[in-house]
Structure formats: C-alpha cells, structure tokens
Amino acid sequence: MKFETTALHGAQAVEQDNLSRAVPIHRTTAYLFKSTEHAANLFSLKELGNIYTRIGNPTQNILEGRMAMLEGGAASLALASGTSAIFYSIINICQAGDEVVAANNLYGGTYSQFDSILPQLGINVTLVDPTNPENFSNAINEKTRALYCETIGNPGLTVTDIEAIAKIAQEHNLPLIVDATFTPPCILRPLEHGANIVIHSLTKWIGGHGTVIGGIVTDGGNFDWTDPKFSLFNEPDNSYHGLRYAHDLGEMNKIAFALRMRLVPLRNLGACISPDNCWAFLQGMETLSLRMERHSENGLAVAKFLQNHKQVEWVNYPGLEGSENYATASRYLKNGFGGMVAFGVKGGLEAGKHFIESLQLVSHLANVGDAKSLAIHPASTTHSQLSAKQLTEAGISESMIRLSVGIEHIDDILADIGQALGNK
Ligand SMILES: Cc1ncc(COP(=O)(O)O)c(C=O)c1O
Structure with missing residues (x-):
C-alpha cells in the first residue's frame, strides 16, 4: 500500500465480532486472562497479548502498527507525550555514567531535559553544532551510547544532514536517534537515511488539530544491540525475568529496543497514552x-x-x-x-x-x-x-x-x- 492508503488502513484488522469500520476505542484498564497458564504466558512473553492498558491497548496497537508502517520501521511505541518519548528513548539505552552527543539546536524542552534533567541521573549530554557533522565525531568518547538530533532544528529551521551523522554513528557502533516532529513521514523518513530510532511529538502535525498530546518512538530494527557496551541490553534484567534484551527474544530480537521500552520504562514509570488519544491521532493520520x-x-x-x-x-x-x-x-x-x-x-x-x-x-x-x-x-x-x-x-x-x-x-x-x- 502507498503512504496515503496505509495512513487510512494500515495495521487494522477489522474486529470480527462487531465489524466496526472505524478503529474502536478500547476503554478498559485491564483484560481477562483465559486461564492461569494464559496469564503466565503473557507475563513471560511466551505469548503476546493484552494485560493492562498502561503497557498496551488494542487502539494503541493500531496507532503503533500504522506509524511503524508509515515510517518504514520495525515497531513503534506510543507514549503520553513527545517529551516522554524523548526521555524514555534515552533512558532505554543509557544509565548513570553513560553519555549522549546531541545537536544544540533542539526544541527548548528537549534542551532543558538534556542540559539539566539527564545530568541529575548521571547521564551527561554534550551539545554540538550539527551544521558541521564532524562535531559529533569529535565529541564521541568511550562513554558515548547514542547520537541525537532533530530533522529540522527548532526554531532556527536548519535542516540536518542525517546521512552524514548516521555515517559517524555507524563508524562508532552507536544508534542515531532522530526527533522528526517537524517532518512527518510523508515528507521525510529518517530510517531511509541511516537513523535507527525516530521520535515524533504526535501533538503536532500528525494529530494536526491542536487538540491532543502524545508521542511515539519507532524502532528501525536496524541496530545491533549485542555490543557489551550497551549493558542494559546485554546483562540480565532482574526486574524482568532475567531477560537479556539483545539475546533472549528470539524472533523479536530485531525489536529489542521497542520491546524493552515497553517492558521497562513504560511499564515501571508509566507515561502511557490513553486509548482515546490514540484514536484522535489515528484520525489525524488519515488526513496527514x-x-x-x-x-x-x-x-x-x-x-x-x-x-x-x-x-x-x-x-x-x-x-x-x-x-x-x-x-x-x-x-x-x-x-x-x-x-x-x-x-x-x-x-x-x-x-x-x-x-x-x-x-x-x-x-x-x-x-x-x-x-x-x-x-x-x-x-x-x-x-x-x-x-x-x-x-x-x-x-x-x-x-x-x-x-x-x-x-x-x-x-x-x-x-x-x-x-x-x-x-x-
Ligand atoms: C521538535 C519537538 N520535539 C518534541 C516536542 C515535545 O512534544 P510534546 O509537547 O508532545 O511533549 C516538541 C514540542 O513542541 C517539539 O517541537
């Protein structure tokens, strides 16, 4: 399907019990388990399914599936705001002592998050002028775990040379995270230019009517997290069945980043999106x-x-x-x-x-x-x-x-x- 068609139909299987043409809003907090075995399978990821709306919801699944298709990614995760999407993307990779190299022409809220909040958690961000991509290269050190930029800097409107920065990221085996809020995927798809993770504040053009707040992160499925320097992906997670996200997910290893973000930051910190807001964003997508x-x-x-x-x-x-x-x-x-x-x-x-x-x-x-x-x-x-x-x-x-x-x-x-x- 072409972009315009995907924006209307992507990732929706019409529900056979009610045949609703529009995407239904699933306004429920929790889902019934068919048996104790079914419950155990859902919790241990042996089976995928609905448990509790903080972790996921069928209306949200369609928004996420559709966005992943529009972006050309492997999986998406919708969150309460663009701001939480940015924060969770960083803490899904970095822990105290790790560092990020980011462009300095960022949205003001992101700038504050990087300049003041992340250092409180022991994550330092070096801000560089992205108009010379070599600045990223020069700022990378052994503690760097990710590169970060926006497609069009806010508010100076400088267009970022994503491919040049992606090349540097690849040379250092680092993921490139791109906030593409100013360029919805009908205008620019950063994954096609070498980015690994794409963030949108859905609040802006995708919602499109100034009525809802939300964010979404798309995992390109194109980054290998098995390098031991990404300890959050390589060491057993005691908060989740001792899982090593870069190794133990079988067929889902490709979406280790998106899955970990759902199972760790979203599940335990809770910046979830409401099903109603997912529905509003799906409406926006239709005419994007x-x-x-x-x-x-x-x-x-x-x-x-x-x-x-x-x-x-x-x-x-x-x-x-x-x-x-x-x-x-x-x-x-x-x-x-x-x-x-x-x-x-x-x-x-x-x-x-x-x-x-x-x-x-x-x-x-x-x-x-x-x-x-x-x-x-x-x-x-x-x-x-x-x-x-x-x-x-x-x-x-x-x-x-x-x-x-x-x-x-x-x-x-x-x-x-x-x-x-x-x-x-
Ligand atoms: C480029 C960019 N990224 C992220 C955000 C934050 O998004 P939200 O307001 O949905 O938290 C904004 C908000 O203006 C933005 O302009």
Missing part, C-alpha cells in the same frame, strides 16, 4: 498527507511574501531558493518543505512584540502543527530559559518570529500577516 501538502504550499507562499516585505529583515524557510538550507532541504524533504517559517521583523524586540500583538487570525500560542496558523516569539517564550550565549548558539535572535503556517486560505493568512506588519 493532504494537510501537509497545504501546510507546505502555504508555508512557501508566506515565506515568499515575507521575503519581499520591507518591514522584514530576514526569512528562513527550507524551501526558499537561495536560502542556505535549500540544498540540504531539497535532498531530504519530499512532497513539500512543511509549514514552519521563521523571520526577523525590522526594529528588534519591540517590533517583534508589536507584530505578535497585532495578529488577528494567526493565534499567538506555544504550539506548532495545528491546522490553524500559529505564531510565537521564541526568545521570550519557548526558549526563555536559555542564556544569551545559548540563544545565539541555537541560532535564535531577539527579533525572531516563528510561524506555524496553517491550512486556512492563503489570502486570509497573508492579509493578517500583512496588516500585523503595518502594510508598509
């Missing part, structure tokens, strides 16, 4: 490729409009010919360049605030990927916890406005942006 076409079309039109506006200092949109990102963007992004546009208003901080406050149609809020157009001033909001030096390193200026261009009629979007710029 259609919406992305319009987001991209409108994004490009807004970028061109801003480029020609005399109140605008600079515009950054990956699809703008002549932009420094254009060559890399054209290599990686298919079917459009997405809906994110960043620009600087002439007049610095005050002009930026004035623009934001003058918007009428475009909503001023901290989110991206809604069907409705959104705007924010990162320096005073999402990235306000960063020092001046960290802001500069992340490519954020005081006058920067970040737009998440929606799917309204382009004339209405341009009219609002034009009036907010003063129509000069």
